[in-house]
Amino acid sequence: GLTAQSDTSSLSVAQMKRLRLYAEQQVKRALESVEGVAAVRVGGGLENEIHILIDQQKASQLSIPITRIIDRVSAENINAAGGRIDNAAQAFLVRTLNQFETLSDIENLFIGRFEGRNIQLKDVATVESAYKDRDVVTRFNGNEGIEIAIYKEGDANAVNVAQKVASRLNEVNNNLPSNYTLSEIYDQSVFIKQAIDNVKSAAVMGGILAMLVLYLFLKDFWATVIISVSIPVSVIATFNLMYANDISLNMMSLGGIALAVGLLVDNSIVVLENIDRHKKLKVAGSDNATANEKTTAEATDTEASAASEGTKEVSGAIVASTLTTMAVFVPLIFVEGIAGQLFKDQALTVSFALAASLVVALTLIPAMAHKKKKQQLDHEDVFTTPAPTPPTSTLGKVMYYVTLPVRWVFRLIFVFLPAALVTLVIGAWHIVSKLLSVAFKPLIWVFNKGFDLLASAYEKLLRVSLKAKALVLATAFILAAGAIMLVPKLGMELIPTLSQGEFSVEVTLPAGSPLARTDAIISELAAVAVNNNDGGETKVLRTYAMSGTGSLISAAPNQGGDHWGRLNIVMQPSATAADMDAVKRALRDYLAFKPQVQATFSEPELFSFASPIQIEIAGYDLNQLQQYGDAIATKLASFNNFADVTTSIRDGNPELKIAFHHAKLARLELDASTVSQLIAAKVGGRVATQYSVEDRKVDVLVRTQENQ
Numbered sequence: 001g002l003t004a005q006s007d008t009s010s011l012s013v014a015q016m017k018r019l020r021l022y023a024e025q026q027v028k029r030a031l032e033s034v035e036g037v038a039a040v041r042v043g044g045g046l047e048n049e050i051h052i053l054i055d056q057q058k059a060s061q062l063s064i065p066i067t068r069i070i071d072r073v074s075a076e077n078i079n080a081a082g083g084r085i086d087n088a089a090q091a092f093l094v095r096t097l098n099q100f101e102t103l104s105d106i107e108n109l110f111i112g113r114f115e116g117r118n119i120q121l122k123d124v125a126t127v128e129s130a131y132k133d134r135d136v137v138t139r140f141n142g143n144e145g146i147e148i149a150i151y152k153e154g155d156a157n158a159v160n161v162a163q164k165v166a167s168r169l170n171e172v173n174n175n176l177p178s179n180y181t182l183s184e185i186y187d188q189s190v191f192i193k194q195a196i197d198n199v200k201s202a203a204v205m206g207g208i209l210a211m212l213v214l215y216l217f218l219k220d221f222w223a224t225v226i227i228s229v230s231i232p233v234s235v236i237a238t239f240n241l242m243y244a245n246d247i248s249l250n251m252m253s254l255g256g257i258a259l260a261v262g263l264l265v266d267n268s269i270v271v272l273e274n275i276d277r278h279k280k281l282k283v284a285g286s287d288n289a290t291a292n293e294k295t296t297a298e299a300t301d302t303e304a305s306a307a308s309e310g311t312k313e314v315s316g317a318i319v320a321s322t323l324t325t326m327a328v329f330v331p332l333i334f335v336e337g338i339a340g341q342l343f344k345d346q347a348l349t350v351s352f353a354l355a356a357s358l359v360v361a362l363t364l365i366p367a368m369a370h371k372k373k374k375q376q377l378d379h380e381d382v383f384t385t386p387a388p389t390p391p392t393s394t395l396g397k398v399m400y401y402v403t404l405p406v407r408w409v410f411r412l413i414f415v416f417l418p419a420a421l422v423t424l425v426i427g428a429w430h431i432v433s434k435l436l437s438v439a440f441k442p443l444i445w446v447f448n449k450g451f452d453l454l455a456s457a458y459e460k461l462l463r464v465s466l467k468a469k470a471l472v473l474a475t476a477f478i479l480a481a482g483a484i485m486l487v488p489k490l491g492m493e494l495i496p497t498l499s500q501g502e503f504s505v506e507v508t509l510p511a512g513s514p515l516a517r518t519d520a521i522i523s524e525l526a527a528v529a530v531n532n533n534d535g536g537e538t539k540v541l542r543t544y545a546m547s548g549t550g551s552l553i554s555a556a557p558n559q560g561g562d563h564w565g566r567l568n569i570v571m572q573p574s575a576t577a578a579d580m581d582a583v584k585r586a587l588r589d590y591l592a593f594k595p596q597v598q599a600t601f602s603e604p605e606l607f608s609f610a611s612p613i614q615i616e617i618a619g620y621d622l623n624q625l626q627q628y629g630d631a632i633a634t635k636l637a638s639f640n641n642f643a644d645v646t647t648s649i650r651d652g653n654p655e656l657k658i659a660f661h662h663a664k665l666a667r668l669e670l671d672a673s674t675v676s677q678l679i680a681a682k683v684g685g686r687v688a689t690q691y692s693v694e695d696r697k698v699d700v701l702v703r704t705q706e707n708q
Helices: 013-032 056-061 066-076 103-107 158-174 188-218 221-244 251-285 296-333 337-370 394-467 469-489 515-531 577-591 622-637 662-667 672-683
Strands: 002-004 037-044 048-054 078-086 091-098 110-114 117-120 125-131 137-140 143-152 180-182 502-508 540-547 564-571 598-602 686-693 696-704
Touching: 002 013, 013 037, 013 048, 013 125, 013 143, 013 158, 013 180, 037 137, 048 066, 048 103, 048 686, 066 110, 066 672, 066 686, 066 696, 103 125, 137 515, 143 158, 158 180, 158 188, 188 221, 188 251, 188 394, 221 251, 221 337, 221 394, 251 296, 251 337, 296 337, 394 469, 502 515, 502 577, 515 540, 515 564, 515 577, 564 577, 577 598, 662 672, 672 696
Parallel strands: 048 696
Antiparallel strands: 002 143, 002 180, 037 143, 048 125, 078 091, 110 117, 137 143, 137 540, 502 564, 502 598, 540 564, 686 696
């Protein structure tokens, strides 16, 4: 929203017109060129317009109808092409120019003659620079300003477009006048980014907790590393499969990854545990051989055979287990409708992650489990290898000592320096692992004690359960039956209520209410929300109010006219759900004293199809439908379970109907169409032409004076 600072409590007409003009010429043009932006809609403020106000008494005395004035103004404001003239030397374009340059040109326009005297427009009308009839009033934190609504293209990414728009707005802010303020009121991408970031952090935290649980049970750092590697490797492989299937990182796909993180290590644990079991069997089988008789090659063969046999033994089981889990998610891919659109990305992501984890468990885990801890580093010979002896021949000695500095430089850069870096990294790794092992010792001790107590208690409970089998089965059956009976009481909804710390109030006044009254009601609501602080600091961060639907590009049928308005309230980051409920209660209490005002409270939703509960009444008599609808709405509103009960049938706008007497029209040589157009021109006015101001066009409206 664009607002301006003023020395007075409200902006003057001239200031509001300049503010609107700046928004259209500077801000709107700067944002329309952003890639991904489909349209920029400017609403609020005062839009410049030239008014020609006819004095009907003077025009009638001079026998000049309003239609002649409209025709003369339109005919005399000309800027048209007149063809082309070619001669031997040059070609000329012909243009007929008779545009109005100033308001005086319009006032001095000749519109007819009366009793031999030329009649000018200023003799029967007043020409002034005014503004168009207002159809919307926008306020930001109580101050009137200009709303700039930005709509993205249908296939554009909302987050990317928002980032580009934010970058362009920074450029606009740098050139903004000192008394103007351009502030962000609502950004749809913020909710999207917050949701995605929350899912990302949940997935990362889930992976870390999974590694911690593995370490507490395995008590082996290297085994934990082996299994933990399956998580990032499987996730990276999942990203590749997502890219191949044109799946973006959204809440559903990231939710699938977060869900799959806990499943990714299952196959790896089974494979590693079976490999470890085979290693122990190999060692037990070779206990009769002495350590001196076992060579390094034999030990390596033992490790390799254990990894191979252990993986082969459980491969069928983990494949069946993975396919069984995937069978739960794969059918969701083929679901149609809104449910299919919601869960397709998640089902594909989980299936990709499980398939990747299966491949990792059958390939990478055995390879890492086969690797045995070495007694010395692979690059240790770099530091222990003695320097080569110099040659004995004279030429060899000369070349040896001449090339010695170069060889030392190359050896330092490409041998000693990399070896030193590797040594430092490995040393840091060992130090960190030692520190972590020391830090985790108390946690492991507490975990072991707790797990032993739990195992002992479970063993005792199991023995008691086995002695009372009938009682255990009966209890399980009763609990299952009770759970089934609770299902209908859980409630069903498409998407749970998402609290973003903001809500909106839509207000509908009786049809025919002027825009000023709607704006007053909305402004009072905003003041009630801000001042609802119980003597402390306000819990409302900002408010945005819109009265009328002039700037809504997608207004619903029930959001029409000057009698409709909306107030958006954003709470402070520190505000709780109870604070937001308190503000809502204060607004409802205020609206309770406005009997003719209907209000609906809502919060931002991912999917908004209709009201949670709708009652449809069918019939042919609109009066009876309205009567029954009001009766049902009144009855429902009396229950505490229902709030914001409204009806779709509303009174139409009040009208003044003019009926023509065709016989009298015929005697006066008039017709209904001509008289209807004359009345429309006098009451509502008609745009006769456009007045050029620099590079923009301003409408010239002709109508009668308000007091006539």
